[in-house]
């Protein structure tokens with residue numbers, strides 16, 4: 702099926718284009734990825750594409766198939782990767798580089814997801830190196846920040862976020878700052894079925910934007926897109942998107958099934974009802 706989808710429109714108030722990202726984590730083979738994309742393309746209305754840019758982040762093994770499927774059918778989906786290494790090439794067995802992803806038409810790269818930090822020992826410095834490499838290579842990092850339950854209970858959420866964000870800003874190419882995407886993912890909300898409240902998430906998004914204004918500039922702070930992630934689903938997506946400083950969503954579990962993800966993107970109540 703070949704049809705043209707409209708470009709996503711900037712939000713009236715902020716001028717920022719909403720971004721909804723599917724992070725499939727360790728799910729879906731390349732065949733399942735193709736089937737998912739074809740089904741999503743069938744389910745979504747042309748109008749759904751005006752409301753948000755949609756990015757799909759499959760496993761590395763599914764990127765090539767996803768790229769071909771998207772290109773062949775002229776689908777409006779952006780491709781994203783879930784991780785990357787900061788060196789462009791070399792003796793780094795098992796790693797994948799930014800130039801390799803660029804050749805697959807990958808636009809976004811998730812860096813610093815809490816699962817990478819927690820399970821694979823990624824430090825703030827590692828996350829900063831990856832984010833800078835992605836931006837220098839002309840791609841857009843989606844930098845994940847977020848506190849664990851103990852930090853939240855101990856009242857150190859803002860200090861943790863500040864440290865995570867500031868480390869990235871220290872080495873990030875200045876000319877690319879406006880394109881940066883930040884995802885606030887409170888670790889306790891990921892996969893738990895207990896999301897942050899939209900008000901709490903907005904409070905943190907505002908905090909991050911203020912921090913960007915101080916560390917970079919007002920202009921950068923006004924352009925950077927801030928996403929919320931952590932137990933986002935059909936029933937709460939609209940409430941998060943209704944917040945002034947939340948420009949999109951980073952969706953895990955609810956992005957795996959095309960019917961569920963399509964409903965989240967365009968299902969009732971529609972995202973349009975927030976603007």
Ligand SMILES: O=C(CO)COP(=O)(O)O
Pocket residue numbers: 724814886890891892893894930931932933951952953954955
């Ligand atoms: O980690 C996440 C997305 O990156 C969130 O996962 P869930 O949506 O499954 O809570």
